[in-house]
Amino acid sequence: MKKITILLTSLLLLMNATMSFPEETDETTALEDERTNTPYLSGGIGTDERDALSADAKNYNLKIVFATKGKAYLADIAVKINDESGKTIIDATSDGPWFFTRLCPGKYTVFATMKEEALNQKLEIKQSGQSVLYFFWAE
Secondary structure, eight states: OHHHHHHHHHHHHHHHHHOOOOOOOOTTOOEEOTTTOOEEEEEOOSHHHHHHHHHHGGGOSEEEEEEETTOOBOOOEEEEEEETTSOEEEEEEESSSEEEEOOOSEEEEEEEEETTEEEEEEEEEOSSSOEEEEEEEOO
16 A cells, blocks of 8 residues: 555656646737737836836837826827838837837837827937837826
8 A cells, every 4th residue: 555655646746747837927028019020018017017127128229108197107008109101110009107119210100099098209219229208198
């Protein structure tokens, strides 16, 4: 009986060691716009997620921040970025108050929409450095 118990215990340990478990996913997983393969990253709900985004920020040349005029962060913002010719480069939804992307140097218009209220800003992405845009809505 003792041999069977040891054998079963060993078998269970072996099975557990060879089973694959899904890796924990990071809330800051980079995505790409399907049409243009332009990478982007969004989130920032909570300090842990903002810390993770900050660590990845160096890989992106545009950071966009969404908040109320009272400085409360916002999420679920529709983001559309068009190049100078009007071609849509990114059409996505930001999962949190921070949105990062890597664009080619050039001039762009960024549209941000929250609850049917659309705002837009123009910017120029330089060869190096990171540009930052802030979008503020009334509370």
